[in-house]
Amino acid sequence: xxxxxxxxxxxxxxxxxxxxxxxxxxxxxxxxxxxxxxxxxxxxxxxxxxxxxxxxxxxxxxxxxxxxxxxxxxxxxxxxxxxxxxxxxxxxxxxxxxxxxxxxxxxxxxxxxxxxxxxxxxxxxxxxxxxxxxxxxxxxxxxxxxxxxxxxxxxxxxxxxxxxxxxxxxxxxxxxxxxxxxxxxxxxxxxxxxxxxxxxxxxxxxxxxxxxxxxxxxxxxxxxxxxxxxxxxxxxxxxxxxxxxxxxxxxxxxxxxxxxxxxxxxxxxxxxxxxxxxxxxxxxxxxxxxxxxxxxxxxxxxxxxxxxxxxxxxxxxxxxxxxxxxxxxxxxxxxxxxxxxxxxxxxxxxxxxxxxxxxxxxxxxxxxxxxxxxxxxxxxxxxxxxxxxxxxxxxxxxxxxxxxxxxxxxxxxxxxxx
Ligand code: EPZ
Numbered sequence: 001x002x003x004x005x006x007x008x009x010x011x012x013x014x015x016x017x018x019x020x021x022x023x024x025x026x027x028x029x030x031x032x033x034x035x036x037x038x039x040x041x042x043x044x045x046x047x048x049x050x051x052x053x054x055x056x057x058x059x060x061x062x063x064x065x066x067x068x069x070x071x072x073x074x075x076x077x078x079x080x081x082x083x084x085x086x087x088x089x090x091x092x093x094x095x096x097x098x099x100x101x102x103x104x105x106x107x108x109x110x111x112x113x114x115x116x117x118x119x120x121x122x123x124x125x126x127x128x129x130x131x132x133x134x135x136x137x138x139x140x141x142x143x144x145x146x147x148x149x150x151x152x153x154x155x156x157x158x159x160x161x162x163x164x165x166x167x168x169x170x171x172x173x174x175x176x177x178x179x180x181x182x183x184x185x186x187x188x189x190x191x192x193x194x195x196x197x198x199x200x201x202x203x204x205x206x207x208x209x210x211x212x213x214x215x216x217x218x219x220x221x222x223x224x225x226x227x228x229x230x231x232x233x234x235x236x237x238x239x240x241x242x243x244x245x246x247x248x249x250x251x252x253x254x255x256x257x258x259x260x261x262x263x264x265x266x267x268x269x270x271x272x273x274x275x276x277x278x279x280x281x282x283x284x285x286x287x288x289x290x291x292x293x294x295x296x297x298x299x300x301x302x303x304x305x306x307x308x309x310x311x312x313x314x315x316x317x318x319x320x321x322x323x324x325x326x327x328x329x330x331x332x333x334x335x336x337x338x339x340x341x342x343x344x345x346x347x348x349x350x351x352x353x354x355x356x357x358x359x360x361x362x363x364x365x366x367x368x369x370x371x372x373x374x375x376x377x378x379x380x381x382x383x384x385x386x387x388x389x390x391x392x393x394x395x396x397x398x399x400x401x402x403x404x405x406x407x408x409x410x411x412x413x414x415x416x417x418x
Contacts, residue, residue, distance in 0.1 A: 239262065
């Protein structure tokens with residue numbers, strides 16, 4: 001097992017380029033299956049979720065080549081419509097391979113991805129959306145068998161604006177004759193990035209970022225070269241690292257327009273933030289002020305993937321704040337470890353009340369999921385003494401060597417074998 005070892009008290013200061021977004025890269029890799037021609041993503045971070053997606057694509061018969069951070073996927077030789085069981089379980093987001101595989105083969109078999117630490121992660125909206133396109137879905141023994149032989153364009157309405165379900169239906173519909181409409185679609189920036197990349201491949205999708213997305217079916221897609229958008233959650237996490245330590249940070253290639261909910265909350269806590277296109281500068285006060293409340297919502301509301309990082313900030317802030325997690329059912333699992341570091345968090349259901357304390361203290365704690373692990377690192381940056389965060393591999397799912405990035409910014413963080 002690998003762990004992060006953090007010696008607290010160092011200011012996080014300096015400039016860093018923001019990596020491409022995990023939650024854009026994963027659906028973009030899936031979309032490469034929609035064409036027989038090579039698709040190149042010019043900037044893919046070295047994160048384990050991307051590596052697992054590449055393993056899945058390779059097992060389906062794709063050729064994947066890398067040159068630096070650029071990745072080219074050639075799906076001309078794809079021969080398999082059955083998702084590998086072991087890998088499907090390893091990475092939940094493999095579920096949005098369903099749409100592309102159905103588009104290519106008109107049939108698909110995937111394993112139920114199952115839940116994870118933050119919630120049950122059902123896929124009923126994915127399946128109901130595909131059924132609206134005429135896909136016959138049979139669920140048995142933990143497997144999902146999809147028959148798309150009679151697939152057609154259609155009207156899809158989501159009871160909840162699910163990110164993955166929106167992406168799945170977009171990709172399933174891209175070559176269906178006629179026009180498909182998705183109502184109550186997810187509006188996350190990664191959806192627009194997927195639309196724009198598919199359009200660069202010859203697709204005809206419009207409306208991403210709004211409540212309704214229209215997909216006009218085309219005969220076929222061709223290859224493309226595409227730069228994914230940068231990661232608003234990694235950028236937000238790095239801003240929090242500076243905010244936690246009274247530091248000062250500059251982020252280049254920052255998705256400024258996609259981070260309004262995050263930057264306005266950090267301003268509410270006393271940070272001074274300067275914005276230019278693709279550039280963010282944050283200067284933090286010696287001690288943050290608690291915000292009164294934070295509610296996670298689908299975009300453009302406050303992103304759930306930044307909730308636990310803000311919880312960590314609140315722990316050491318002046319005052320009391322309330323966080324309500326409206327998106328996932330179990331996203332306060334790191335409150336216990338934060339309290340072991342001296343925080344004062346009271347959780348009840350989807351609500352956490354945090355009374356800020358002056359000091360946090362180093363402890364040995366455990367990452368249970370990707371963003372919670374990052375939040376424990378943030379707490380360690382401020383804590384007096386040494387903090388060890390076990391299971392660094394969970395953080396590696398979405399951060400490209402977080403310890404190296406923070407070390408480059410002046411923090412005393414290293415990775416150790418434990
Ligand atoms: C995507 O997950 C992201 N993952 C998540 O990021 C992110 O937290 C989430 O969107 C919300 O923004 C990727 O993009 C790879 P949802 P996804 O479908 O698509 C319920 C991270 O840390 N739901 O919008 O799974 C679900 O239970 C990860 O980077 C159904 O009920 O999110 C949840 O309560 C974590 N039925 C809510 O919707 C369904 O069929 C949001 O889920 C699907 C979802």
